[in-house]
Amino acid sequence: MQKVLGIAGWSGSGKTTLIGALLPLLAARGLTVSVIKHSHHDIELDVAGKDSQRHRASGAHEVMVVSPYRFGLFAETPQALTLEQQLSRLAAVDLVLLEGQKTLPVPRIEVHRSACTKPWLYPDDPFVIALASDCAAATDLPQLPLDDHAAIADFIANWLKDSA
Template sequence: MKIFGVAGYKNAGKTGLMERLVTEITGRGFTVSTLKHAHHAFDIDHPGKDSHRHRTAGAHQVVLSSGNRWAMMTELRGTPEPPLSELLAQMAPVDLILIEGWKRDSHPKIEAYRGETNHPLIAPDDPTIKAIASDTSITLDRPVFDLNDTAIIADFILAETGL
């Protein structure tokens, strides 16, 4: 499996770019999965549901399954968050895994950047950033793409990963 990331600070356009890239790349016939890092507490389960009751009772893992999809929730219960490599090992084989977040990990990535956020660019100090996708003009020692030019960004990612 090939992996490529989309990194950047909050409100840089990462999620929108990820969504467009998944649509574009799967539309070209490739299989794609995604991994998203959350910097805050999140829950895909809700109080009152049977699966939530299982978790709050102390289950380490809860699997939900239906005819349309299945999901596995793992409670860390005070243990450290697993590294990206461990999460990737849990993924089913596909052509490409797109990773949102994990901006300080060593996988290749494109940086999403919006000028209005006034965040510094990550790329100048990070050689794992292979290109920038921005809504503003940037001069840098690597490719800079229009943040909304999804087809060109997808071409770049597919070329970088050899797909």
């Protein structure tokens, strides 16, 4: 299985912003990274009226749209995909970041903002390996300043090296 690291936290904690900042920093360190973003809501990525959407609406199990630069795969799923099923759809990379999916048993960095009034995850989550926050916590876990993206990227690169 590919190396997987979760980026977990409550809604509004800054997970998406952090991942967006980390991707170019990790790429600059020579790492190839993919992202799986979880949504609790139904998603519609296709555009109504486009051929791909019409094929799906007509009953195609999967529709792949291909250009010289990228591709997109639209698939209907009768139930949520397991992590293994999600990973099997991705090309081999150095690291897959999971945004959300905080109930999966994978190592994760907890993202926490003091303005978010939700509790920390780490006291009850044995998979949290570090905290990225704008405030301190009473723990022995590594604590990374949320806005120091380079320090977080360094932590991830070292974690990858140490867990190889």
